Amino acid sequence: MGARPGARAYVVRRSTAGTIAAMSAAPNPVFVESVDTSYLEGLVGYNARRAALAIIAEFLPRMAQYELRPVDFSVLSLITHNPGITSRQLCSALSILPPNLVGMVTGLEKRGLIARAAHPHDRRAMGLHLTEEGQSLMRNAEKTAEQLEFEATSQLTPAERKTLIRLLQKIYA
Amino acid sequence: MGARPGARAYVVRRSTAGTIAAMSAAPNPVFVESVDTSYLEGLVGYNARRAALAIIAEFLPRMAQYELRPVDFSVLSLITHNPGITSRQLCSALSILPPNLVGMVTGLEKRGLIARAAHPHDRRAMGLHLTEEGQSLMRNAEKTAEQLEFEATSQLTPAERKTLIRLLQKIYA
């Protein structure tokens, strides 16, 4: 439990390790030169969140040309590859709560990107489909997503990229 | 561009692939039996987000006993390993905006978990330290985090876990 070398950088550090907390009203006047994040960096959850946020940060400006947020892209992509999918199925697949999907579907329909059709077996449900305009937009949006994917993983070999996806799926699947 | 086998499951599917979008007012009455998420599952960003959310979902109930949200844990952990860290440094390290940190620090101080001390070189800043109570709580909280880490990565070998963290850091660092 002694002082570890390197990671932290203090100034005016007296040899009173372990007593700072006891002096909570007036801890030693030390300051941190460079922040040691090594503990958090050892946790998968922390790294997964940082990586996801980094990619989303790149996603936002690139998809702005299509006026799509990440969730809109996910919804349209699932409709693209699952024509006739219902709102309920979208909610389950993407962990969206039904009340929060309503506005998205309404908005995408108003923009002429998707259309609702009667469900063949269930009169409560509506099958969702892309319009021609929606298909055209998604062809471009998926190309943009794949270009982002390529650049976001530019520090990885193709094998590493495949490994990363496989290991991530072992966490959540 | 023909029909791919397997992934999608339709019923009452006529051989009119490619015409559904044109019939946007009345698409074919198909329905999706099981949702094909393979496209999204091929994107690192999607997988990183799902993995992060899965771990956070486990984190919440386990840290409830300490009344710590993920961000509180991150803040306290950085103070633990960087006694004297300033609010501004916390914001930079964790990508928190200063106005959003104020309430957290105030709350943690009111709970007696942290204490502010004068900064030795900068009278604008305050160095943050754990109190004895804060140290005691964080010893337990970090143990809980490590147990969660162990269980969340139970499908991974130790080498795979190390690889996963290394690859994630290549994405965001």
Place this chain on the structure above:
DNA sequence: TATTGTTATACTCTATAACTATA
């Protein structure tokens, strides 16, 4: 002139309760 910490506030995201039409 720039930075730290702060207040106030707006915006987005996520969650809960309750309703209808249908299964």
Place this chain on the structure above:
DNA sequence: TATAGTTATAGAGTATAACAATA
């Protein structure tokens, strides 16, 4: 009785503008 879709609303999370004190 359960489910799909919906409305209204509450809460949590994230964002910008502006200020005082200090560098």
